[in-house]
Amino acid sequence: MKGPRRIVCLTEEPTETLYALGEADRIVGISGFTVRPPQARKEKPKVSAFTSAKIDEILKLKPDFAIGFSDIQADIAAELVRRGVEVWIANHRSVDGILDYIRRLGALVGAAEKAKAYADGLRRGLERIERDAAALARRPRVYFEEWDEPAISGIQWVAELVRIAGGDDIFPELACEPLAKQRILADNAEVVRRAPELILGSWCGKKFRPDKVAARPGWDAIPAVRDGELHEIKSPLILQPGPAALGDGVQEIARIVREWNQRHS
Structure with missing residues (x-):
């Protein structure tokens, strides 16, 4: 067996990727937020959240590698490094970055060719969705919200997937x-000024509340609110920078955009 043999996955995307590559036997611990694939929750101990981790429980698993994501897990990573664990914190934010992450993770565990084929398949799926979206009559203006208090707009890979699926993110600069x-x-009033025709909500770790969004001062003037076009996308499908977003996540956005076109074209 090449590469690390006892991996702790501090976020969801390495778990889903390693299962997809047939390398699940290497995983000894996972994030408590993991829902994909479903068997991971049944088979693997849950040892971390996103901003915290059970360091002593992780060390009991005798990991030779830990994989996490972003600056938000910097403190967890630092503590594991201090305790002698090798750590990889990925920091990708784009669709291309996710595909490259899958290839790199595959290479790390001696499954480079399988990872390349998997990433290539995801890329082809995105290209199919983009071709289908090009045939739609209209491209809706889309506001994607990943948190409500304070309101936080969508990250780069989300904005890219919205575009691939046939919409246009209203906060490309953010x-x-x-x-x-x-x-x-x-200023929440900036959403009113940019007049989205679709609002997609994915509040990380809690249920999206269209009624609360629609009740914000002045938001009754927004086309999406006026037309009842507020839709939830479950956070495990879109807010983890891994296979889920490039598969089920973008397909869900594409479905919503397609049905919006049917109602409004």
């Missing part, structure tokens, strides 16, 4: 910002 705090809306 989507380029890697940190959530940089995507906090300075």
